[in-house]
Amino acid sequence: MKLSPDETIFWEHGFVTINLTIVTTWAIMLVLVIAAVLITRKLRTDIRISRWQCILEMLVTTINNQIEEIGLKKPKDYIGFIGTLFIFIVASNILIILPWYEPPTGSLSTTAALAICVFMAVPFFGIAKTGLLGYLKSYLQPTFIMLPFNLISEITRTLALAVRLFGNIMSGGMIIAILLSITPFIFPIVMKALGLLTGMVQAYIFSILATVYIAAAVHDSKPLDKGKLITTKN
């Protein structure tokens, strides 16, 4: 039994490996870009707009509002990264309704890649906003004693991001695979529906956590609503 789509290899030449994860990612990227191009091709600025445009606008506006709610004052600067994170994870997880589809987010490589992206994005946005010194000072907050803890937190949270997403999606796929071999009727459908919900929630959590980390880095975040954060953790 394959635990990860990484194990399905199409072509291999030394270090370079073209596996199912990469191919699926390309397919998802293609679908997303084509859909975006098709929909945004006929954008209108009138009061009356097309349904697809309306859906896209709702999606973009919602992401924008979410980013702003978390405390980033200029959501347009961050929507490219955070929005893509959300849309990619959502698309990857939603497509499990297709038969024989294996989500790339079920691969630890993919989730690690996404976590690394977040790990890199945090100093990137922090430095862009507050400068190098300003960003480095954030590791000494509230006191310099907290420096090692802050560094550990930086690494562990990245690791947690990667493993959380991978674990949830992989386990969902695993359960379905196991259930298919035990009870091939009805029950796997229910689990798949549950998998869809889990996928959506994970996409949301991943994006929100990324936003929170970035917001903390750029120092213009509002005091965090801990209760809210806890409830979003799955």
Place this chain on the structure above:
Amino acid sequence: MQINWFTVIAQVLNFLILVWLLKRFLYKPILKAIDEREEKIAAQIKDAEAQDTSAKKEQIEFLKKNETFDKEKKKLMDNAIAETNEERQKLLEDARNEAAELRSNLEKSLKEMQENLNRDIVLKTQQEVFAIARKTLADLASLSMEEQSANIFIKRLYALTIEEKEQFIEAFKQDSNLLAAGHDPILVQSAFDLLEKQQTGIKSAVNAILGTETHFQFKTAPEIISGIELTSNGYKLAWSISAYLNSLQKSISETMKEEPN
């Protein structure tokens, strides 16, 4: 559960490419469209507000103008009413004056008419009275009355004042040239033929005044009615009813002429 590091790198690259692609094809156009629409709506709202402001301003201006117009209208109306009243008063006054003038003219003309009528009546009455008097006196005139009047005339000749006598003598002297031409210098006229005795009486009286003998011409003139007239070169001595009547008529006419003033 292994991590394929090539896959990780590939996925990082894939993700970054996807970020760029979606930024390029999704977020930018969508956000631009949203912004443009918001701007458009904001512009429309701004326009609407501007129009609203303008409309309110215009409304206020219109109300102000209306008010001013009403005030002016009222003022004009008041002025017009006042002018009309004034004009009416003036016209009434004029009409009243004109009526008064006309009435005055009418009264004047009526008065004139009345006066003319009165004058005519008086004149007519006078003429009638004189005509009646003449007629009556002519009817009453007779030889005996003539004789009486001759006597009175002779008495009067004797009773002439010194001035009258001088005037008579002067007239007579101026007329002496006429004697050569064969004219009688003294003409004695009477309504009836004078008797010899009466003629002699007159002659002697006249001669006594003149102090000389002269020629007399005796003539009968019925228009005298009764009495005797003695004429010499424009100087006239008379005692006759006609003379009295003429004198009276002259006097009345002069009086009537003075009255209108």
